[in-house]
Amino acid sequence: MWSDPDGDKLGFCISPRGAGYIFGQDVCEKFLHENDMQRVYRAHQLCKEGYQVLFDGKLATIWSAPNYCYRYENLASILELDEHLNEYFNMFEDAPENTRDKKVQKERDVYSSPSAPNNKSGFSGGRLSDSTNSRSSMGSGSSNGSIGRNNNGQ
16 A cells, blocks of 8 residues: 555545555545455555554554664564464564674575575575574564474474
8 A cells, every 4th residue: 555644634635755645544444344354554654663553453554674774763563463363563673783794695695505405495585584583583473483494494
């Protein structure tokens, strides 16, 4: 959803961002009712705390880029829903600068050798997380918190 919510507005009005519109709670509630939905989850709008919930919990914006453009000093979050649809916003900061180069090199190694002997899953692209910090940084609800591995860590 490109248009942005505003808790102080009703209806639609032109967005100062130059694309889309600003919409109010009435528009959100009408959309939810007409589409038999309970909530809207959206992105594409910076949230200083990593996420923002508006309209009595009926709309949430999730922002997953910490310290956006290396200047906003914002948190990031990933939304996790459990089997009962309870919401958990897993918030995280950007990686410390002294660990970024090591992590990037590790990811380059994964990309450059998708058929390496330790890649038993058949997963040949994307980002593998290490299980030491995967829950906080990936927001995964899986038992080992990694992408492209089975429950045995393979």
